[in-house]
Amino acid sequence: MAGFARETMALAILLFAILACSAELQRFESPAKPDGSLSILVVGDWGRKGQFNQSQVATQMGRIGEELDIDFVVSTGDNFYEDGLTGVDDKAFEESFTDIYTSKSLQKQWYSVLGNHDYRGDVLAQLSPVLRNIDSRWLCLRNFILNAEIVDFFFVDTTPLVESYWTNPEDHHYDWREVAPRENYIPNLLKDLDAALKESTAPWKIVVGHHTMRSVSDHGDTPELLALLLPVLKDNGVDLYVNGHDHCLEHISSKDSPIQYLTSGGGSKAWRGVFTPNSDKLQFFHDGQGFMSLQLTAAAANIVFYDVFGQELYQWSVTKNLHAAE
């Protein structure tokens, strides 16, 4: 009897521990391929009803997606220009998404974060399951986790972190429903993310957000992300931070940690004509349209950037010593 009580107690403590540290981030699962690999495409800053080369980029994504036999697509936000969606019945959803990414290989799950332009419309519409009924590929949430066996993706809603959207919105309206006040949102997000990263046992940890961490283009760095989010990523051995926001393709390596900053924000309007180097190591920069692929095995990651013609512009690989990572 005493043994049984002790076991029950141990079980109760275990359950409590699981509940206490698994926080609120919603989790999804996507299996790796039977050979243990994973292929994905990443695109950002795209929804312009096909304009500004969005359709050309989409066509090439379809072609490369076929070649790589992709498992899913990641969108880094600014999904619908200029001002998000007006509601769940906004035709822009079909005109900028369903009717554009029509290739067979792109008929996979899309995992999306929100960008600052999405916040200028009805955010709850973009998050609504109603859109999933219209196009089952669509999944956009604020903060969530995707377990894909060899990699855990942590999707982070970065717009609320940026102070100026709150204090100096100019003539824009930001939809802060279910987010405000910022003072509560940020510590909760950082706590949940830190807990989820600490729980992750996948060989690769990738964080996806809309805003830049480091960037040499128009928007440059996002100071709030460097101050608030980056320490959590560095503390937990995150391999890649993947973002949009700047309408370009770029790879920057951190000089004081293994983290790599990857911008894939070339889904439509681009060519900003800005180049401002920073103190981290710039590996690649394309001031134009395009997208990124990511191929992973448990031991290696391979990243390729493509332009609007689907031409390979740059590729970069890294391997992981699985024993050293323990």
Ligand SMILES: *[C@@H]1O[C@H](CO)[C@@H](O)[C@H](O)[C@H]1NC(C)=O
């Ligand atoms: C579309 O892509 C081509 C090739 O890069 C470029 O010359 C053209 O300026 C682009 N159009 C727009 C509107 O960005």
